[in-house]
Amino acid sequence: MIKQIICINWGTKYGAPYINRLYAMVARNITPPFTFTCFTDNRDGIRSEVLCEDLPDIDYEVPETRRGIWPKSRLWGPKLGSLSGTVLFLDLDLVVTGSLDALFTYGNPDDVILARNAAKPFERLGQTSVFRFPVGKLVPLQKEFAANPFLVAEKYGYEQRFVTREAPGGIKFFPRKWIRHFRFQCLLPFPLNLFLPARLPTNARIVIFPGEVLPEDAVSGGWSGRQGATLSQHLKAFGDYGFRQNRPFQFLRHFMRPVNWVADHWRE
Incomplete structure (x- = not known):
């Protein structure tokens, strides 16, 4: 099985230095074969080992809110560049400190699995800094969001709460100690x-x-x-x-x- 890692980059906050560091951390902590794909609007300075693809197309406006990283909704479509099957999403600003192998074998391939949200200990809430999903599984979320992005963002506040509560078939959590x-x-x-x-x-x-x-x-x-x-x-x-x-x-x-x-x- 090829382990598929993805990340997303837009605007100027992060860019190539973060993408390159994340790739290097992944490469040191994963057993090949694996791929590392970045969906981005700027490929300048990104190391050659990273597979760069354009940001997935959307036909709705992403709301600018103080809370929630709603541009991640681009990843919920029926297609994800040239990828298919299970992908593991990683935020650009995290630090990899141990083996990632078990994050691909935990649970079932069709599961949507999130990190636990430590900021909301009394709410069963996931964290989309790290989450695994099959490409296309979250299409119902994207359709609901696209119908009224501002209403969904206002109702749920954070995109991770929307994924936690509305993912088809529900979600699972990675073991607490891992993330x-x-x-x-x-x-x-x-x-x-x-x-x-x-x-x-x-x-x-x-x-x-x-x-x-x-x-x-x-x-x-x-x-x-x-x-x-x-x-x-x-x-x-x-x-x-x-x-x-x-x-x-x-x-x-x-x-x-x-x-x-x-x-x-x-x-x-």
Whole structure:
């Protein structure tokens, strides 16, 4: 069986550096044969081992919302470039830390299997940072979404909630220990985060980075784009704004020590 990995890239947020790193991490952690396909609107700088295909065509407008990555709905059509059969989707900003082989043999080939959403522990919610599906299985979702994209986005908020609740035949989850959420399951709670770096949980094969924190933030430390990259910047924010906003510890809770294991894995 050829293991088929896919990813999607549009716009300027990620691009070739992320695609190339993801390919390299996959190649180090998978038993051949495998393919790695990127559906993209820009092929510049992408390494030759990556099979590039155009973004799948759609005949509806993708809503611009604060929540949900609805352009992923392009992957739900009856065709997916030249691919058929089972594919494993990976977000561009995750870190592969262990073997991916079992993600292809877990469950049945016809299953739709998602990572668990650690941000919503009391909701049976999947995470589409990592999910496996047969090409064409999610066509009913795309049709429903295409009929009124703004209404669906408003009702479900996140595309992963739409997939979780409406996938034909329901969804399954990958084992909890295989896929971990960096901020909720790796980063230590305050005040330990001030002194110790985030840990890599035992048996983790993939660490996902939903939200504002990216792998490069973990490598450098701090929280770039929030309070700054150094502890002194966080302490200053704590003094300047924390008590004024009645949330005195929010700035210190966001601080990260540099994480060496992310640097070790997140590379070409």
